[in-house]
Amino acid sequence: MPPEISLMLHPTFGMLAVLAAVWVFVEVLNAREGNLRRIRLASLAVAALLWLAYVSGGYWYVVHYAADKAVIKAGPWPFAHGFFMEAKEHLFFSLLLLGTYLPMAASDSRLPGDQGVRRLLLTVALLVVLLGLAMEGMGAVISLGVREGLMTR
């Protein structure tokens, strides 16, 4: 697969996962028997999209990132790697596990009546949204770090 493709797929899947998590959040706020199926489908979509983001981003990171890392570290924005990439690549694991757990929690038979289960789902969905947005922002800084590095060569 060309590196540009996996590089574009990663944030695309990530942003779609964020949107799906927002969908879960809103559906859970209005949880009732009639929308349980949608809550569970949207939760599965979050998990699937995050795993796709993990595989596409992970492939690019493991196979192609070394060259970009060298450019960033030699350029005027070394913190794009030293802080943003390092933090992003490890915080992503929390996001992936939150997304993996979301459909499990959504399959709880105590829904939609149990306030605790609803609170749990809202918490996990909200964390997916916030961490997902943070990942997108960090990715943007990393891309700028590469660009700054190339422009000063």
Place this chain on the structure above:
Amino acid sequence: MTIPPKYITSFGLSLALVNLFNAALVVLKETDEGVLAGMKAATGHHWVTHGLVLLVLFVALGWLLAYLKPARRAGEPSGVAVAVLVSTVLGGMVIAGYFLVAGWLGAAS
């Protein structure tokens, strides 16, 4: 398909514990070259090993905790929500804080 509540509790608590372990493993491998080298040797890339360790731990702890009797609120969905929230924020702060400090000191790889 529904999953029995005991697994939802156990995997939620497992998620919270793995969040904290993730942060601890980051600091450990970044400060101990032997650990980093071992993780690189295991799969060819430390990040791949890191992910595999966390995923295996998440599944193993999830199954194991399902057979333990949870203490007080930890077994309730609200307690699991608090554990997940606190561990995610704490783990995130440790990871971000570590690389912020390491960046200042110029130690990040």
